[in-house]
Amino acid sequence: MAESMSGLARTHRCTEVSSQMTGEEVTVMGWVQKRRNLGSLIFIDLRDRSGLLQLVFDEESLSSEDYEKANGLRSEYVIAAVGTVQKRSAAVNENLKTGDIEIKVHTLRVLSESDTPPFPIDADQTVKDELRLKYRYLDLRRPNLQRNLRIRDHVTRIIRNFLSDEGFIEIETPILGKSTPEGARDYLVPSRVHPGSFYGLPQSPQLYKQLLMCSGFDRYYQIAKCFRDEDLRADRQPEFTQADMELSFVDVDDVIDINERLMQKVFKEVLDVDIPLPMQRLTYQEAMDRFGSDKPDTRFGMELVNVSDTVSGCDFMVFKGALEHGGSVRGINAKGLGDLGRKKIDGFVSYAKDFGAKGLAYIQLKTDGTVKSSFAKFMKEDEMEALIKAMDGQPGDLLLFAADQDKVVFDVLGNLRIHIAKQYDMIDESLFNFLWVTDFPLLEWSEEQNRYTAMHHPFTMPFEEDLEFIDTDPGKVRAKAYDIVLNGTELGGGSIRIHQNDIQEKMFEVLGFTKEDAYERFGFLLDAFKFGVPPHAGLAYGLDRLVMWLTGEDSIRDVIAFPKVKDASCLMTQAPGTVDEIQLDELGIEISKSGEES
């Protein structure tokens, strides 16, 4: 029994009505948040995008028909109400923007009724994820999602306007592209016109934006949808959004300068936080050495210390063995945790093992001056003293050591450092520690594929001075790549690109592509590189992750309107779904027997 709004026009959103308008007639429309009856009065909290406003229906001044209509209102009914602004007769609600006023309604229309929603539409209720996602359209009515998507809109606008002012041009690149598998899996789209052929959905606009630089657009940006058919983790979605840019005739400092000012602007406008510039810069090696991570959280200390030299002469087999096999011994000093019980320390050991450590050596410097250590018996006294000194150990400190190949040591201590800091509240949550990590290795060895793979992607420019090692010691070659990191999270990354055809071909060779392979996949880029390529560079942000930071949300699903769950399905639409046989026939594909059975 939906009434029409015809003849009525909304004059204000709920919180646009104020006490300065006392006596004026307004027309408001929205959802019933709550109804309360109080004697001959009915109170309605009306909700729209802007917030809440109290409506009051008075039995004495309303027709009995209208009063009954008001009395029939339930949560989530959509109504239009015309009435007069008045100061609240009852207690003022300090928590509401419109807490000192109400609308005395003389005309009510019920525009849409509502079943009882499966969960209440307010901020505080915890609702099961499955239910929230099935009824996403109701979940989206709740204040935090309303706020998150408005912040997302705001962030996107700031980015667009800033980049536009800096001379960037937004250019749309195709979604239906060529599948060029390297790295993650592509989503494929079968072609109807060319049966047996497929489009690939882009994992990023990388190749297109480099072509746009070849085309002389000089500065490109795009808020771009990207796709990866990977098994989802909590912070992944099959489709995600990048704030993507590419610039010509620039070097690393230019890219960093623009992006520092961009982030400064975003955080100022959205959170009113001042980010000091320039941001700190760490080389990859420095980041690993000091924090055991290429996305270090610098809001607290507990930096890694390399004690390999200090322990090089000792007889402790764990240390000795690691050093003999080309590894290292490094420690962290967990200040103030020297008196922890054995159980807590065992917890750290077990955590470290999850990251590949065979064990974790420790020295407890108790506040009472005693020292307890898992390995003191293998060490001479002066060796222990030297080690404690190297770690700046004071009474009350807990020293933790890992000894293994560098990769393992960094992984263990880098993670343990954060684990401990979180567990013992060592992180100042008010800080926004931005930094750049630069000079990444160009390549990393993939045990799985038994070859070097590109650490960023195959188009990243090596350091010219390292090129001499590219055949003899590829792992040593550094790349002109940079990541921007906030409080231990990578917000974005990019690189100077190879703009020389010979270096690009060399790069493909090192990656183990035959010339035919490379041409099959990236031929159009290699062709383009024959016709005059400007030096160029770029960077892309994970927009979803940036918005997570700005909204303070822990889940990527809370900053996306219609997200998917872990199995890449949408609980609201039931996508993906089956399709008609005729659709498949037209595409020239069929479902594998084995596929049907699995």
Add this chain to the structure above:
Amino acid sequence: MAESMSGLARTHRCTEVSSQMTGEEVTVMGWVQKRRNLGSLIFIDLRDRSGLLQLVFDEESLSSEDYEKANGLRSEYVIAAVGTVQKRSAAVNENLKTGDIEIKVHTLRVLSESDTPPFPIDADQTVKDELRLKYRYLDLRRPNLQRNLRIRDHVTRIIRNFLSDEGFIEIETPILGKSTPEGARDYLVPSRVHPGSFYGLPQSPQLYKQLLMCSGFDRYYQIAKCFRDEDLRADRQPEFTQADMELSFVDVDDVIDINERLMQKVFKEVLDVDIPLPMQRLTYQEAMDRFGSDKPDTRFGMELVNVSDTVSGCDFMVFKGALEHGGSVRGINAKGLGDLGRKKIDGFVSYAKDFGAKGLAYIQLKTDGTVKSSFAKFMKEDEMEALIKAMDGQPGDLLLFAADQDKVVFDVLGNLRIHIAKQYDMIDESLFNFLWVTDFPLLEWSEEQNRYTAMHHPFTMPFEEDLEFIDTDPGKVRAKAYDIVLNGTELGGGSIRIHQNDIQEKMFEVLGFTKEDAYERFGFLLDAFKFGVPPHAGLAYGLDRLVMWLTGEDSIRDVIAFPKVKDASCLMTQAPGTVDEIQLDELGIEISKSGEES
């Protein structure tokens, strides 16, 4: 042999250098457009995004090495040049912004060499489409595509900023959605996690934006990628872009008001054209009756005249038969074409036949006062006189008549009218005639499917007062739908949506969907409609088409960076392409035998 730009920083783009800077040192970078040698001087036209700038290399003041480097420059080499701004020694070029200056270069770096491009990078050359698209990165260097994509960026920015100022929030909706075939074919994406299931790429964000209204976002917009797997015509692409919006608590006038101001702003800012408001409004019926089209071009007259009553008594079988079978007889008056030769008129007849006419009756009112007609012999003299009078026929006019079912008559005369106007230059190209067509039929009969189909889409609100006919005479029901038309092209369209579950279910019934069908496809929308839906409405523009108008291009391919051709392939990347067997195995699909053979 690419040199590095390291140590150099671009100080200006080409056309940022001006004669006020005479004597200053600048560093510019870009592409070699042209080289000319003149005695001991070498002139280079340097091109970047901003335009052209002349460089001069003087053998007398350069090292012989540098001079030789300059002498080796070819078209499309990318260079960096450092030098001093000076007034031109030779003739000033009035056509160039920098035509009165040049840079006397003292340092040159060749950043990238170039093969001879397959076509020259300048405005005037006509190049075969296939070649342009294969080397799209070179084509995009040409001035008109540079300009088109910058205009596209500008238009998009105007739309975003305008809508944001009007309280719209941009919200991204999914690309990997549910396939809901109705109308065009969906592109499908096989799911790896759910073998045998498929995502559908959205033909528009229609359902999502209606859900966002259910969620109370009040005003949504998105520059949205949409996909249709249809056979392409010249003005179609498999993926295209909509400027899409949806509003709550509004009626037709609100939508029209916002969009009139939006278009006014776009045309003012991009073309400096003043669009007077309000725009003309025509009902669908009026548009058909007067122009034979639901997207009338009103830049010229030649309107249709219904002469059915005038000829109702005559014996001319063509007229008589049409009227007896429920059709009509209508004419247009092609002013000034009364003296055309027989061959020209035969051309019109043949054109009309392409649109389904069995013939075309005509009366030539020659300037010498004689009358020639294809059917005068079947008419009485007073009948002819009455007919000429009804058509306002004057000496020098050519009257053309179609007699058939309305649908055919409108199609024939509507198209013929434009054909003639174009052929005889009757269109004032300086006009921008915007108008709205409203009150469309809700449904149209599909011979092919032997059922009524939605003229806009199944969510369009019928006129309440017409609902009584929905079972007895569905074709008579009007819809609250509106199109915005510019000079005979539909730029966008939309409607008030059904927000009442009962009307929505009725609509599906009329469209021949069983309740199960409807729930299978749109269940989540019908579910959402149970929980309080605001009255809402929306509109979407074809952004590509809008940009075509603003750039004056005839082809949609000239306003898209990387377009596809008629068979939906990309000539540059060769997408779609074959993929590895292992990829298909993972997706649980295989290529049909028949598909492979075809």
